Amino acid sequence: MIESKSRVAIYCRLSEEDRNKQSETDDSNSIQNQKSMLLQYSLEHGWEVYNIYSDDDYTGSDRRRPEFNRLLEDAKNRKFDIVLCKTQSRFTRELELVEKYIHGLFPIWGIRFISIRLGKLCWINSWRRGAGS
DSSP: OOOTTOEEEEEEEEOSOOTTOSSTTSOOHHHHHHHHHHHHHHHHTTOEEEEEEEEESOOTTOTTOHHHHHHHHHHHTTOOSEEEESSHHHHOSOHHHIIIIIIIIHHHTTOEEEEEETTEEEEOOOOOTTTTO
8 A cells, every 4th residue: 555645756748739728838738637637636645746747749659758758767766656647648658668667667666657547546567576575
């Protein structure tokens, strides 16, 4: 079970242009909705929000996403305990990166990846035998 004082990194992404943006520096409505939903979820679970990482107008297969790469660097430095996304596809659409981070390095680094889907908690990874013990 996750401790109530866990630090959570929220990651949001939208891959297509959103016509509701007022200017290039604004978040799209979808990004705003993702942030709101994930912040609320974090608050309900008593988690401390370490940071919100948000890549607007990037595809899930683009490895050059600036906030995605900043999140990975912070994860490597163990600055948080949980990565929280709306769905796994918001994190990445590349199976190679799913395996590398969600099933590989995150458990080694002591980080849980959690996605929320249709209001339900989805544990994407579990501790591998020996990892995290």
